[in-house]
Amino acid sequence: CKFIQSPMDFGPLNFHQTTDTSSLDFGRIVFDSPSAVLRPQSPKEISLLLGFLSASSFSKVTVAARGAGHSIDGQAQALDGIVIEMDSLPSTISIHRGRESGSSYADVSGGALWIELLRESLRFGLAPRSWTDYLYLSVGGTLSNGGISGQTFKHGPQISNVLQLDVVTGKGEQVTCSPTESSELFFAALGGLGQFGIITRARILLQDAPPKVKWVRAFYDDFETFTEDQELLVAMPDAVDYVEGFILLNEQSLHSSSVAFPSHLEFTPEFDSNGSNYRVYHCIEFAIHDYQVESTDVEQVVTEISRKMSHIPSHFYSVEVSYFDFLNRVRMEEVSLRSRGLWEVAHPWLNLFVPKSGIREFKDLLLDNISPTDFEGLVLIYPLLRDKWDANSSAVLPDGGGRAEEQVMYIVGVLRSANPATCAAQCLRDLLRRRRRVAKVATDPRIGAKQYLARHPSQGQWQDHFGRHWDRFVARKAQFDPLSILAPGQGIFPRTYASSS
Numbered sequence: 090c091k092f093i094q095s096p097m098d099f100g101p102l103n104f105h106q107t108t109d110t111s112s113l114d115f116g117r118i119v120f121d122s123p124s125a126v127l128r129p130q131s132p133k134e135i136s137l138l139l140g141f142l143s144a145s146s147f148s149k150v151t152v153a154a155r156g157a158g159h160s161i162d163g164q165a166q167a168l169d170g171i172v173i174e175m176d177s178l179p180s181t182i183s184i185h186r187g188r189e190s191g192s193s194y195a196d197v198s199g200g201a202l203w204i205e206l207l208r209e210s211l212r213f214g215l216a217p218r219s220w221t222d223y224l225y226l227s228v229g230g231t232l233s234n235g236g237i238s239g240q241t242f243k244h245g246p247q248i249s250n251v252l253q254l255d256v257v258t259g260k261g262e263q264v265t266c267s268p269t270e271s272s273e274l275f276f277a278a279l280g281g282l283g284q285f286g287i288i289t290r291a292r293i294l295l296q297d298a299p300p301k302v303k304w305v306r307a308f309y310d311d312f313e314t315f316t317e318d319q320e321l322l323v324a325m326p327d328a329v330d331y332v333e334g335f336i337l338l339n340e341q342s343l344h345s346s347s348v349a350f351p352s353h354l355e356f357t358p359e360f361d362s363n364g365s366n367y368r369v370y371h372c373i374e375f376a377i378h379d380y381q382v383e384s385t386d387v388e389q390v391v392t393e394i395s396r397k398m399s400h401i402p403s404h405f406y407s408v409e410v411s412y413f414d415f416l417n418r419v420r421m422e423e424v425s426l427r428s429r430g431l432w433e434v435a436h437p438w439l440n441l442f443v444p445k446s447g448i449r450e451f452k453d454l455l456l457d458n459i460s461p462t463d464f465e466g467l468v469l470i471y472p473l474l475r476d477k478w479d480a481n482s483s484a485v486l487p488d489g490g491g492r493a494e495e496q497v498m499y500i501v502g503v504l505r506s507a508n509p510a511t512c513a514a515q516c517l518r519d520l521l522r523r524r525r526r527v528a529k530v531a532t533d534p535r536i537g538a539k540q541y542l543a544r545h546p547s548q549g550q551w552q553d554h555f556g557r558h559w560d561r562f563v564a565r566k567a568q569f570d571p572l573s574i575l576a577p578g579q580g581i582f583p584r585t586y587a588s589s590s
């Protein structure tokens with residue numbers, strides 16, 4: 090098709106030649122090259138492109154929005170199609186301070202990074218309520234998935250903290266939508282894997298930002314006690330603002346998870362590798378916002394909470410840091426990994442929502458399938474509460490595998506790096522095979538997990554993933570992107586032609 094020769098002119102649209110970045114993401118597993126790149130200066134240009142493609146009966150061109158390109162499996166790529174680089178949209182951020190609490194918000198471009206929104210909103214003493222651990226991700230990219238971090242138990246994922254969106258649908262229509270206006274598109278786009286439209290603006294709820302945060306870590310040698318304490322903390326949303334946790338598999342995972350934590354840890358665990366009973370440890374991380382008002386003694390609150398916890402005696406550490414440094418903590422890990430050449434490597438990550446009833450079995454499955462001694466990276470694990478998610482959004486959570494729906498579920502992130510010095514091509518293939526095996530067993534009804542951020546290899550597997558929500562997802566696709574032009578890198582719907590629709 091002549092249209093996709095690049096560089097090219099299409100009316101007022103200026104296409105660019107593909108670059109290495111347009112076929113690259115954080116995963117470094119899939120490298121699908123597009124035929125052209127669009128760097129739009131306005132949503133109108135995106136609308137023109139999608140309007141043309143959906144009206145043209147011969148075209149089979151697909152289009153992927155690329156936010157920060159931090160997907161793992163090529164989700165923001167478009168083989169032989171067009172990649173829209175969202176960072177070219179003017180990164181306007183406007184902050185509105187409401188008179189009442191809960192009425193402040195930011196209007197932000199879909200291509201802006203969360204770090205930019207944080208910096209701008211802090212100038213007004215405000216900040217979004219719900220975050221991801223890493224802030225160099227785009228607003229449109231995380232809202233197309235969920236957006237999860239230690240605040241999710243309290244405020245829900247990022248997709249539960251959006252008031253309004255501007256979306257360009259697969260048909261090229263520019264639509265402003267909200268829970269009350271074009272609500273089907275609003276909920277479809279949130280967690281919608283980029284399938285229904287391109288988010289060009291989001292209105293994000295803000296709250297008063299605390300100047301400081303009390304940041305706490307406590308260590309455990311027993312998984313049951315670790316999860317019981319995590320569940321204790323998420324049951325205290327009035328006192329606690331953030332809860333996460335990780336499994337410490339070896340010395341390296343202890344050190345890499347401690348890079349940003351500004352306190353010397355006296356914790357020297359013995360990862361006993363003798364025999365089959367390899368010993369692992371666990372760490373809970375929680376935080377409390379410190380508004381520095383006389384009426385609340387945050388130190389006292391931490392002490393009271395620690396009395397209720399059952400961590401290893403004396404292995405409880407707390408520090409006070411600025412809110413900005415706390416939210417931006419993963420940046421320090423990035424800098425440290427970059428300095429050792431360990432950031433731009435393959436990342437065969439696996440993320441799952443695991444029902445509480447299956448978490449113990451899942452942990453055993455995971456430990457059976459990774460060798461703790463050579464694991465490089467981090468295993469995150471912390472509880473979320475189901476009622477903080479809006480069931481109208483497109484995000485998929487576990488059904489509970491026939492059990493009564495449980496309020497508590499866990500997010501588990503197996504964030505593994507494949508250092509090419511120690512893990513070359515065959516080793517990476519082996520890690521990907523093991524990732525598939527763990528995902529398969531975990532998503533069987535026995536454990537009943539659902540993958541987060543996954544790219545399933547066939548439509549049948551996507552159908553299994555969506556389960557009872559598949560028909561709604563398909564109907565939304567038919568309504569907003571009937572030719573399946575958008576986000577081909579997710580591998581859900583094959584592109585169809587206008588003439589056959």
Ligand SMILES: Cc1cc2nc3c(=O)[nH]c(=O)nc-3n(C[C@H](O)[C@H](O)[C@H](O)COP(=O)(O)OP(=O)(O)OC[C@H]3O[C@@H](n4cnc5c(N)ncnc54)[C@H](O)[C@@H]3O)c2cc1C
Binds near residue numbers: 236238284
């Ligand atoms: C270091 C690191 C840390 C992370 N931490 C977290 C975390 O704590 N919590 C969490 O929930 N996730 C986390 N993630 C995952 C991250 O949220 C997703 O990978 C997300 O997609 C990244 O956003 P992005 O801008 O890079 O998206 P991209 O990879 O660019 O795009 C992802 C998908 O969204 C589509 N898309 C992109 N922009 C738009 C838009 N404006 N409108 C519609 N569709 C769009 C793309 O086509 C693609 O299908 C992390 C990832 C990394 C690499």
